[in-house]
Amino acid sequence: MSIQKPTLPKGTRDFGPQVMAKRNYILDTIKSTFKLFGFQQLETPSMENLSVLTGKYGDEGDQLLYKILNSGDFLKKVTAEKLSKGSNAVLPLVAEKGLRYDLTVPFARYVVMNRNDITFPFKRFQIQPVWRADRPQRGRYREFYQCDADVVGTDSLVCEAEIILMIKRVFSELKLNDYSIKINNRKILTGISEVIGEPGRESDLCVSIDKLDKIGWEKVREELEQKGFSEASIEKLGPIIDMGSKDKFEFLQIFLASSEVGLQGLNELREVFDLLGSFKEDEEFVDFDVVLARGLSYYTGAIFEVKVNNVSIGSVSGGGRYDNLTGVFGLEGVSGVGFSFGVDRLYDVLEELELFPEESLKSTTLMVAHFGEDALSHGLNVLTEARKLGISAEIFPDDAKMKKQFNYADKKNIPFVIIIGSEEIKSGEVTLKNMESGEQRQMGLQEALKQIKQSV
Amino acid sequence: MSIQKPTLPKGTRDFGPQVMAKRNYILDTIKSTFKLFGFQQLETPSMENLSVLTGKYGDEGDQLLYKILNSGDFLKKVTAEKLSKGSNAVLPLVAEKGLRYDLTVPFARYVVMNRNDITFPFKRFQIQPVWRADRPQRGRYREFYQCDADVVGTDSLVCEAEIILMIKRVFSELKLNDYSIKINNRKILTGISEVIGEPGRESDLCVSIDKLDKIGWEKVREELEQKGFSEASIEKLGPIIDMGSKDKFEFLQIFLASSEVGLQGLNELREVFDLLGSFKEDEEFVDFDVVLARGLSYYTGAIFEVKVNNVSIGSVSGGGRYDNLTGVFGLEGVSGVGFSFGVDRLYDVLEELELFPEESLKSTTLMVAHFGEDALSHGLNVLTEARKLGISAEIFPDDAKMKKQFNYADKKNIPFVIIIGSEEIKSGEVTLKNMESGEQRQMGLQEALKQIKQSV
Numbered sequence: 001m002s003i004q005k006p007t008l009p010k011g012t013r014d015f016g017p018q019v020m021a022k023r024n025y026i027l028d029t030i031k032s033t034f035k036l037f038g039f040q041q042l043e044t045p046s047m048e049n050l051s052v053l054t055g056k057y058g059d060e061g062d063q064l065l066y067k068i069l070n071s072g073d074f075l076k077k078v079t080a081e082k083l084s085k086g087s088n089a090v091l092p093l094v095a096e097k098g099l100r101y102d103l104t105v106p107f108a109r110y111v112v113m114n115r116n117d118i119t120f121p122f123k124r125f126q127i128q129p130v131w132r133a134d135r136p137q138r139g140r141y142r143e144f145y146q147c148d149a150d151v152v153g154t155d156s157l158v159c160e161a162e163i164i165l166m167i168k169r170v171f172s173e174l175k176l177n178d179y180s181i182k183i184n185n186r187k188i189l190t191g192i193s194e195v196i197g198e199p200g201r202e203s204d205l206c207v208s209i210d211k212l213d214k215i216g217w218e219k220v221r222e223e224l225e226q227k228g229f230s231e232a233s234i235e236k237l238g239p240i241i242d243m244g245s246k247d248k249f250e251f252l253q254i255f256l257a258s259s260e261v262g263l264q265g266l267n268e269l270r271e272v273f274d275l276l277g278s279f280k281e282d283e284e285f286v287d288f289d290v291v292l293a294r295g296l297s298y299y300t301g302a303i304f305e306v307k308v309n310n311v312s313i314g315s316v317s318g319g320g321r322y323d324n325l326t327g328v329f330g331l332e333g334v335s336g337v338g339f340s341f342g343v344d345r346l347y348d349v350l351e352e353l354e355l356f357p358e359e360s361l362k363s364t365t366l367m368v369a370h371f372g373e374d375a376l377s378h379g380l381n382v383l384t385e386a387r388k389l390g391i392s393a394e395i396f397p398d399d400a401k402m403k404k405q406f407n408y409a410d411k412k413n414i415p416f417v418i419i420i421g422s423e424e425i426k427s428g429e430v431t432l433k434n435m436e437s438g439e440q441r442q443m444g445l446q447e448a449l450k451q452i453k454q455s456v
Numbered sequence: 457m458s459i460q461k462p463t464l465p466k467g468t469r470d471f472g473p474q475v476m477a478k479r480n481y482i483l484d485t486i487k488s489t490f491k492l493f494g495f496q497q498l499e500t501p502s503m504e505n506l507s508v509l510t511g512k513y514g515d516e517g518d519q520l521l522y523k524i525l526n527s528g529d530f531l532k533k534v535t536a537e538k539l540s541k542g543s544n545a546v547l548p549l550v551a552e553k554g555l556r557y558d559l560t561v562p563f564a565r566y567v568v569m570n571r572n573d574i575t576f577p578f579k580r581f582q583i584q585p586v587w588r589a590d591r592p593q594r595g596r597y598r599e600f601y602q603c604d605a606d607v608v609g610t611d612s613l614v615c616e617a618e619i620i621l622m623i624k625r626v627f628s629e630l631k632l633n634d635y636s637i638k639i640n641n642r643k644i645l646t647g648i649s650e651v652i653g654e655p656g657r658e659s660d661l662c663v664s665i666d667k668l669d670k671i672g673w674e675k676v677r678e679e680l681e682q683k684g685f686s687e688a689s690i691e692k693l694g695p696i697i698d699m700g701s702k703d704k705f706e707f708l709q710i711f712l713a714s715s716e717v718g719l720q721g722l723n724e725l726r727e728v729f730d731l732l733g734s735f736k737e738d739e740e741f742v743d744f745d746v747v748l749a750r751g752l753s754y755y756t757g758a759i760f761e762v763k764v765n766n767v768s769i770g771s772v773s774g775g776g777r778y779d780n781l782t783g784v785f786g787l788e789g790v791s792g793v794g795f796s797f798g799v800d801r802l803y804d805v806l807e808e809l810e811l812f813p814e815e816s817l818k819s820t821t822l823m824v825a826h827f828g829e830d831a832l833s834h835g836l837n838v839l840t841e842a843r844k845l846g847i848s849a850e851i852f853p854d855d856a857k858m859k860k861q862f863n864y865a866d867k868k869n870i871p872f873v874i875i876i877g878s879e880e881i882k883s884g885e886v887t888l889k890n891m892e893s894g895e896q897r898q899m900g901l902q903e904a905l906k907q908i909k910q911s912v
Contacts, residue, residue, distance in 0.1 A: 004507055004508075004785070004786075005785075005786065006505075006507075006508050006565040006568055006569055006785045007505055007507070007508070007569075008501065008504075008505070008565075008569070009501065009503050009504065009505055009552075009553050012501035012503055013501065014498070014499070014500050014501070014566050014569075014570070015498065015499040015500075016498060016566075016570065016573075017496035017497060017498060017580070020496070020497040020498065020499060021496075021497070024497070035819075035820075035848050036843050036846070036848045036849070037843070037848070037849075037850060038819065038820040038823075038848060038849065038850030040473035040476070040477075040819050040868075041473060041476040041477070041480070042470070042471065042472060042473060042476065043470070043471040043476060044470050044471075045464065045465065045468035045469065045470070045599050046502060046555075046585060046587070046599060047465050047468055047522075047587070047598070047599060048464075048465065049462075049463055049464070049465055051460055051462075051463070052460075052462050052463070063527075063528070064527075066503075066524050066525075066527070067524070067525040068522050068523070068524055068525065068555070069522075069523040069524065069525050069547075069550070069551050071519075071520075071522070071589035072519070072543075072589075073542070073543045074543050074547075075539065075542065075543045075546055076543075078539065080536045080539060080540075083531065083534065083536060083539055084536075086529070086531065087528075087529045087530050087531045087532075090531060091525075091530075094525070094550075095525050096465075097465050099502075099524075109462040109464075110470050110472075112462055113462055113463075113464070113470075114470070114472065117472075119863075119864055119867040119868060121852075121853055121854070121864075123850065124473070129502060131502070131503070133527040133528075142503070143501050143502060143503060151853070154853045154854050156853035156854050158832070158836070158851060158853040159853055161836075169843075274833075275833065275836065278833035278834070278836040278837060279836045279837060279839065279840050280836075280837050280840055281840060329460070329461075329462045330460075330461065363491075363494065363496050364491075364494040367494075376614070377730075377731065377734035378734070380614070380617075380731065380734040380735045380736075381734060381735060381736050383735065384735050384736055384737060387492050387493070387625075390492070392491050392492045392493070392494060393492070393493075393494065394493060394494030394579065395614060396577075397577055397607070397610045397612035397614040397615055398577070398610050398612050407575075408575055408577075411575040412496075412575060
């Protein structure tokens, strides 16, 4: 076999030790928050039957699904005639399975398949990779992690309030202080479309309004005109766009007076704010944003989006309430609310703001360096004693110059080195070096370990 | 769209909350041990280029690789003529990527691609799923986790000793006490094949001897005869098989006297035992098993296998030293040693021995139950206070009968419930119920939280 230079598939990444440590810092923070709020972990297989995946993400989504070639003689059902009909006709003959595209559809499948064993309301979180055959570009990968939490089987607005509190806790733990949680309700958007005289067109309206931040009102206006919204309707939308810092609830109570569903959305939103009050949590960080729409069309109630301020990437988390998660699999009436943290984006934000704590970058706490073979075997007992105390420890395994051993400790960001040489063997003491301060001192082993233990 | 009954692909599994909690108990134990020994985490993509995967696992392995269909018009290079040549000829035209088959080849690829940035010796661990298009059967899945740790870039036998200590620690943490770590050295097997007069045939010898436990000496003997081993050679093998509890080192020192490589293997093994002594760790649990061979042919030095005694599934972990991990990718001389925990098997063993601790099955610590709407909003503050103390807590989000709320707590294995009703609102106290003892008492909120905190 000839030797090839190994490569990585486009749009995929290795996560080396440094990056993994940082990613784990984020994921552990999120996980511990989910657990603190009573969510339980679920994992589903990477492979799903294409019958489960296809048709759930729109035509574009179907194109972006990774399909797995059937095993063995995958062509056995493909005739020349079938071949002449092209890839779309041949696909079902050669591929039965695909890779997970998101965590929501597998979750819905799981709920339907296990409906008799699940105790509802079911609070689940799921942190797993998903795959999309998208064009790779900066910040967009073909394999990336999603990090979802959902509550299904209840329409209690307590869940909405809890989600906001979870987001808040994660950000506070990550020392991210300058951010805002935007919240809206899809029913308010429905109400607005009724009031402006374009009932039932909230989807079109939402898609356009969603771009307001990016392209501005004039462009949104043009787009709405192109979509056939009447000038009168667009005119009526004006006050909403200009609403600014007026009391939004007061304003919308009047604006939506003629729309039952709009008022219902407004009431739901008001209740979420009231519930936040009952939690005795400061609600200032939550911003009612009446033009927040988000692209996904399956939200039916609350809609969330979290933006970090003053960084190049803004939106790092989002979600909302949906009324019919599992209908597509034959189980009606399962309402739920969920949201998703963008791990890659949070990573970039923490990197940009230099918020990864130093501890998250440390690997081993202690390395044992040694002169000569006797010193090595002497050093092994140091490892045993250190690990007994829970201090992560390693020894440089080869006979090597001190410089090389210290270089290793340095590169691996190890904060303490214990040095063993003939002198240490004779005296029964060890030399402890603090790699940050450079300070170096001889002492008894237990004393050295005590000092290390205290400083981590 | 018609509604289909959703299904799971054969050989794959969902891991619901209970199973996840147990799996995490195992994986967290392994991870913390890896870290304690200075190993760092690596993750590689699920998808690899087929050029990286193909040819690394033998012909059978190539068949078991899952291939991913190229995106878009995957047939564009497939002519009717190509089609007539069958699946193997068409495969390279329709699939460029495959799913990870193990963690070793991606690790080797990573080392080669990042050789200039890695500080050697490189101690990495990796816990990720792998995929094999194998026939599913009890205990064999098409998607399963591997859990590997390797040290590369050193041939120090300290690494072998450390691996044994890691295995020992994991088992001790999992309260698995009745097990044995078998160790051998591939060079001893090479030496034996030299001594019996079949030099260079250690691969054939190993494959057969590996089955000794399963099929017995007579069958192994037959197999060796079929493979063309002379009767004289097989006769010479006899004392090895019968060696029993003799001092193996003493015996082999004589048996292997004429084989340089055999003696080298014996010395290496002796040094590993000496090093274990220097760690001041009891080495009784390590069993030098001269017929331990393991199937994989790429081991060149130490070979490990861990067996749990008195359970239906035995071998739960294995590994060894290899001299040339990365040669296939053009980087020669990278020696390493590693091993792998079988997570699914450990799971089954702990289940069989009922060793999962109760704590590993608990989810939320506290549920707030409530009568009526006022009580619900009153209860939200209880959540806030509990979470401040790090107590995982949730509230039943709907107005529901007490029975339903308690049923939920019960099913979710929640040990404490705080009950809020009109009486509690009036008195400012709460009712704390211990779900295990059934005991129920009224007290101040902080006192209740203190009691909960103390008992977890």
